[in-house]
Amino acid sequence: MTEIDIIGSGHMARGIATRLLAGRHDVRIIGRNDSQMRDLIESLGPGASGAYMGSPITSNVVILAVPHGATREVLLEYGDGFDGKVVVDISNPVDYTTMDRLTTSPGSSAAEETATMLEGRAEVVKAFNTTFPKTLVVGTVAGQPLDVFIAGDSEAAKEKVSAAVARSGMRPIDVGPLRWARELEAFMLLIMALQVNPEHEHFNWDTALKLLA
Template structure:
């Protein structure tokens, strides 16, 4: 059993919480919107607790379940609470006004930005950015499990994230060092562009990426 903290109270926070609870891992939800966070915690039932971002973090693994633009402030607000933990950046730095470019500078990624902000105080892992909320909450698409692609420079941190993903019924795939987050985020620029394109009517936000077999 691993204690999990999730910063955020939106759709991905809900989906991650349900996935972690499926694996019998207790979840702490910390959000900025008090009533919204309380409603989410109550809907999750046993195993879930809540509070506001900035409160003490209890999880050994901390998911940043928020848009890329909000990560910087969340890290500042969390402060020393992130010390020594595994921090999972799930964000996709996609310009959602056009779905035509990444908002990160060339040669880096959102996850690498997160690692620089933390300055070695925590191990950063990129994961769950290729899973959308609805399918992650269900744990499958069309009877098929979801793949969770994991990048990071700490083998121990990746093993911890892989373990909670597997406990939730998902298939973790280690794709290498944290710099592989650049490719994982670039893939989602393409996928999210397909989701919103009227030319691809069969794509929707209930899809997922998986490698066969």
């Protein structure tokens, strides 16, 4: 079984870990909050383990399950610890005080910022930003498997992430190079804005972005 490191111990870490464990991956949760990390690992059950932030990264695939604003701190803390890894950026750089704008610069994305900070030492893949914690825990919405939209400049890196997604019962959709993360993040701004808009009372965080054919 393949081990995957997840940095973060919040709701998205729980959701992604749940799905990966269902796909018979081993998952290691790396977090700062001792009690939160322990509670998460215990609830996840067999196949899940934990480590404190700063512990060496042992997996080839590392998922950054942290808010966009915390990414830089994590990358600086680990330094060359990400060298040669596939780093998955799941963040949505949304201004949560207004829910009406992205916090990234025009013509960029959170994933591209991550790639710039890593300076080519790791392959960055955008994935899971179009999924929500509750739907990941369940694995389906309205009986449909979750779609996971994936962007990246390395075909080999995208193949690794896509394989893990597919094995975990979800449908990977390769949207193209990493610059397409801009569209994925912008679209989720729209989705989130609709969900918090009181005029759309039937929209909530249990929804999913799904392509049907």
